[in-house]
Amino acid sequence: MTARNLVILTGAGISAESGVPTFRADDGLWMGHRIEDVATPEAFARDPALVQDFYNRRRRQLAEVRPNAAHHALADLAARWEGDFLLVTQNVDDLHDRAHAETPPAAGFELVHMHGELLKAHCTRTGRVCDWPGDLAPQEPSPHHPSGRLRPHIVWFGEMPLHMERINAAIAACDLFVAIGTSGEVYPAAGFVQQARLAGARTVEINLAPTSGRRLFDEGVYGPATQMVPAFVHNLMAG
Numbered sequence: 001m002t003a004r005n006l007v008i009l010t011g012a013g014i015s016a017e018s019g020v021p022t023f024r025a026d027d028g029l030w031m032g033h034r035i036e037d038v039a040t041p042e043a044f045a046r047d048p049a050l051v052q053d054f055y056n057r058r059r060r061q062l063a064e065v066r067p068n069a070a071h072h073a074l075a076d077l078a079a080r081w082e083g084d085f086l087l088v089t090q091n092v093d094d095l096h097d098r099a100h101a102e103t104p105p106a107a108g109f110e111l112v113h114m115h116g117e118l119l120k121a122h123c124t125r126t127g128r129v130c131d132w133p134g135d136l137a138p139q140e141p142s143p144h145h146p147s148g149r150l151r152p153h154i155v156w157f158g159e160m161p162l163h164m165e166r167i168n169a170a171i172a173a174c175d176l177f178v179a180i181g182t183s184g185e186v187y188p189a190a191g192f193v194q195q196a197r198l199a200g201a202r203t204v205e206i207n208l209a210p211t212s213g214r215r216l217f218d219e220g221v222y223g224p225a226t227q228m229v230p231a232f233v234h235n236l237m238a239g
């Protein structure tokens with residue numbers, strides 16, 4: 001194993017075989033809604049009941065899904081990797097978290113959800129984040145501010161993704177960058193591969209099929225994540 005500092009970016013494709021729909025497939029996660037009706041701050045201001053209901057249903061679906069072999073393979077890698085390993089997920093499900101809870105990671109590992117987390121809420125006045133496993137009412141009062149409300153802890157369109165400083169620093173220092181199950185259509189995540197190349201890292205994409213950014217990756221591994229990710233992890237650990 002020659003790489004020391006690893007950054008892995010995951011997208012909806014890694015959770016697809018657990019039964020969580022991806023975004024850009026025909027039966028995609030927007031569940032028949034227009035993005036601007038459920039995933040923008042303006043939508044929440046206009047129709048909080050619709051927006052809360054959309055995320056309440058997605059939050060409830062988490063009880064019906066489990067981490068798959070790809071999440072578990074990354075958890076095994078995190079337990080054995082001796083360098084730094086930042087796992088950046090665009091997914092708001094908790095499937096990576098559950099896999100790592102079963103297989104505790106080594107000291108150099110960190111998981112960040114750059115687009116937020118379904119099982120958390122934050123206060124509209126203070127931004128304070130809290131765990132929220134149940135439904136949110138349209139005007140859910142915030143425990144953190146008398147005139148605040150709680151909203152899903154989700155990065156909506158037009159908002160700044162989370163943990164960007166941490167992510168940029170890890171990419172600048174990485175020598176291996178792997179993108180798994182992401183279409184590369186949404187920035188800033190879509191630009192991480194170029195940042196990694198500038199840092200001199202080897203770049204690999206794992207997906208069902210080559211994405212539009214394929215030429216930016218040194219290597220492409222194509223097939224279902226539940227098969228390709230365990231095989232990739234095995235090869236990586238074997239050196």
Ligand code: OAD
Nearest residue numbers: 011012013016022023024090181182183186207208224225
């Ligand atoms: P997309 O739905 O855009 O892309 C999913 C990718 O996963 C596609 O490239 C598929 O080919 C691939 N895929 C599907 N099934 C797979 C499988 N079994 N194994 C491997 N790959 C598979 O989802 P994301 O790239 O995650 O942002 O989308 C990025 C962001 O767009 C999301 O985080 C979300 C959305 O707008 C926000 O909500 C802020």
